[in-house]
Amino acid sequence: MLKKSLYVFLPIIIVILFLIFISYILRESQINKDIITFSNSKPISTGKITQYNAFKSTELKKDSKPLEDKSLPDWQESPNIKYSIKTPSPDKRDSQTKALQGSQDYIVENSSQSQQAETEPSFFTDLISWMPTKFNNNSAKPQNKTDLEQEIYDYGNNIGKLIKDFSNATGDHPKLMSNFVKDTYSTQNIQKLESLAEGYKLLAKQIKNTNAPIPMTAVANNLSLGYKSVGEATLQLSKQRTNEGLLTEIYKYNKTAENFATSFIKFSKVFRLYGIKYNRGEPGDIFMPALY
Amino acid sequence: MKKSLILIIIITIFVLPVKTSAAIQFGGSIQRIIGCVNDGLIYTLLGPPRGGEYIWSPTVTDTYAFGPPKRTGQWLLGNAAVSHFCIASVIPWDVKPGWLMMSVGSSQ
Numbered sequence: 001m002l003k004k005s006l007y008v009f010l011p012i013i014i015v016i017l018f019l020i021f022i023s024y025i026l027r028e029s030q031i032n033k034d035i036i037t038f039s040n041s042k043p044i045s046t047g048k049i050t051q052y053n054a055f056k057s058t059e060l061k062k063d064s065k066p067l068e069d070k071s072l073p074d075w076q077e078s079p080n081i082k083y084s085i086k087t088p089s090p091d092k093r094d095s096q097t098k099a100l101q102g103s104q105d106y107i108v109e110n111s112s113q114s115q116q117a118e119t120e121p122s123f124f125t126d127l128i129s130w131m132p133t134k135f136n137n138n139s140a141k142p143q144n145k146t147d148l149e150q151e152i153y154d155y156g157n158n159i160g161k162l163i164k165d166f167s168n169a170t171g172d173h174p175k176l177m178s179n180f181v182k183d184t185y186s187t188q189n190i191q192k193l194e195s196l197a198e199g200y201k202l203l204a205k206q207i208k209n210t211n212a213p214i215p216m217t218a219v220a221n222n223l224s225l226g227y228k229s230v231g232e233a234t235l236q237l238s239k240q241r242t243n244e245g246l247l248t249e250i251y252k253y254n255k256t257a258e259n260f261a262t263s264f265i266k267f268s269k270v271f272r273l274y275g276i277k278y279n280r281g282e283p284g285d286i287f288m289p290a291l292y
Numbered sequence: 293m294k295k296s297l298i299l300i301i302i303i304t305i306f307v308l309p310v311k312t313s314a315a316i317q318f319g320g321s322i323q324r325i326i327g328c329v330n331d332g333l334i335y336t337l338l339g340p341p342r343g344g345e346y347i348w349s350p351t352v353t354d355t356y357a358f359g360p361p362k363r364t365g366q367w368l369l370g371n372a373a374v375s376h377f378c379i380a381s382v383i384p385w386d387v388k389p390g391w392l393m394m395s396v397g398s399s400q
Contacts, residue, residue, distance in 0.1 A: 177389035
């Protein structure tokens with residue numbers, strides 16, 4: 001009976017699994033293809049959009065002209081920021097490429113597009129570009145790490161695990177915030193926000209209590225303070241009941257969150273400075289760009 | 293029959309790609325985009341594979357090619373670590389919380 005049913009179901013299973021696999025590859029490669037330059041570029045400075053790309057440089061500048069006429073009905077243009085994209089001259093592009101090549105970064109060599117920029121495209125490189133990053137990821141742990149690099153690597157994994165555990169335990173923060181904003185008198189909404197605030201404070205303590213390698217002491221301290229501040233701002237938010245009060249606290253909260261974000265980015269950049277790379281799935285991968 | 297069903301379930305569990313549940317890394321196409329009235333923020337609602345509500349900030353977000361979110365259908369990929377507020381409108385009251393993008397790359 002089992003054999004018969006296996007004969008019937010096995011081909012179906014194989015076909016289904018094949019389709020799932022193909023759809024997974026397509027889904028991953030869609031992101032890789034569309035945002036391919038993300039892994040091959042670096043911003044010139046945090047928050048300032050100036051120029052990006054090593055091989056197909058684009059430049060964004062503040063401009064008084066509106067965006068292209070392709071805007072869709074549900075797109076509301078931001079009142080303060082308008083950009084236009086222009087491609088710089090080949091000379092400028094070369095100089096940018098050289099400048100970027102010289103910089104220390106955690107960009108990896110597995111971007112098929114970057115390889116194509118240097119070598120002739122081939123069947124092999126095309127095939128690589130179709131593979132999900134999970135399979136063609138060359139960004140293994142740095143070989144022959146020094147003691148300090150190993151210490152930083154382990155520390156990143158420890159902190160990454162704390163943050164991921166916190167994130168998994170507290171769930172969808174925007175959803176909690178959204179529920180609270182819709183009904184500021186709901187005891188359940190208030191309690192959830194309060195427990196989120198406590199979670200932030202606890203995470204701040206855990207980060208503070210984790211021994212940081214010497215080069216990371218300052219940034220780790222700032223990260224811990226950042227989480228603590230976000231926790232306090234969240235707690236203040238949970239005390240508001242009127243839209244006016246909420247509006248004032250939202251501005252304060254946003255300012256705190258942006259300061260925290262700056263600390264987080266600085267913290268992440270220390271790993272780049274020491275050439276530390278994390279594979280996808282490792283706790284420390286939250287300090288790497290999403291596509292690497 | 294039961295055994296074959298169990299076998300199918302086991303095989304499926306082992307073969308299906310595993311996604312982490314942490315909302316720290318995101319990626320998906322923009323389904324909705326709104327320019328906020330506060331601080332030049334841009335609110336986006338992303339679809340699968342790793343969707344959700346995310347907010348781009350001109351002062352904080354490390355923005356890679358091809359610039360900030362612009363239109364629906366555009367693909368975004370990045371990291372986020374803390375929630376943020378986009379004020380879509382004060383009257384009527386419309387506040388949209390979302391994850392603050394730490395870094396983002398976008399399609400053209």
